[in-house]
Amino acid sequence: MKSFSTKLVWFDGKFVKSEEAKVPVMTHAIHYGTSVFEGLRGYWNSKNLNIFRLDDHIKRFRNSGKIYSINLRFTNKEISNAIIQLCKRNSVRRSCYIRPFYFVGEYGINLNVTEKAPTHTAIVMFEFGDLFNKNGIKAGISSWRRIHEISTPPLAKMGGNYLNSILATQEAKRNGYDESILLDHLGNVSEAPGENIFILRNGEIITPPSSSSALEGITRESVIEIVRNQGYKIIEREILRTELYLADEIFLTGTAAEITPVTFVDGKKIGNGIPGKLTKQIRSTYSDIVMGKNKKYAHWLTAVY
Ligand SMILES: Cc1ncc(COP(=O)(O)O)c(C=O)c1O
Incomplete structure (x- = not known):
């Protein structure tokens, strides 16, 4: 079976082609690691694609940024809807890994990151099987x-x-x-x-x-x-x-x-x-x-x- 990679990603509230989701070289997160991420799995059971503990992942997603005053500019509901819609728009009917993330955008070399620092939010997904040999x-x-x-x-x-x-x-x-x-x-x-x-x-x-x-x-x-x-x-x-x-x-x-x-x-x-x-x-x-x-x-x- 060929593995899939999705055509669409979600970027700051819009569904865009993967190759169109780009960031400037002065993106703060590239220089200082100021990004927050989550990893979720969607499980296809031949009837439906089920996302495991979606709300709990989104809760941790927001909390991680809170520790560093990095603002997630979308509500929890908006993020969960975006994840579900992204699966639908890509017609995913295989088990997958879903990666939402947000990061500080263009903010110069300023280390005083506050809630006012610009942030971007994105969601990508891809096919994912076993990470390790389950036999040990x-x-x-x-x-x-x-x-x-x-x-x-x-x-x-x-x-x-x-x-x-x-x-x-x-x-x-x-x-x-x-x-x-x-x-x-x-x-x-x-x-x-x-x-x-x-x-x-x-x-x-x-x-x-x-x-x-x-x-x-x-x-x-x-x-x-x-x-x-x-x-x-x-x-x-x-x-x-x-x-x-x-x-x-x-x-x-x-x-x-x-x-x-x-x-x-x-x-x-x-x-x-x-x-x-x-x-x-x-x-x-x-x-x-x-x-x-x-x-x-x-x-x-x-x-x-
Ligand atoms: C450092 C670290 N510990 C533990 C875990 C396991 O966490 P979870 O079960 O929420 O995926 C992860 C993966 O997210 C991780 O990156």
């Missing part, structure tokens, strides 16, 4: 530490924050790993470059709190709700690096990664070195939810058609 990946602990509240707030999903993720990813690939796991400034487990992390150890499901420099992931929050509803106890606490080596199961969560089992860390086998029972169960529940097969979580989906 090999991860390595990065020598780079995760950005921290003391310097660059990790809760803001800003373009500039991903320089840290890029360094960690480059190092992981150089060392032959599929993905990196970053520690926070204190040496506790934080998250992966674009995913949150969960471990199962001695019957407890544990994930680092946001104070360990972890993004408030929407998939993370979904997994917490799913497993609590299934009767499991979930603990948000600091995780030591060595607890990763001793974990029975590890998995990553994210819009792009969905539920990805980690079967090796730093060359050490996790559990039996294959995806664990709990991870497989969560992966399967999550997949049913996004494909619209689980009525209990139908409120997490927004139908396009």
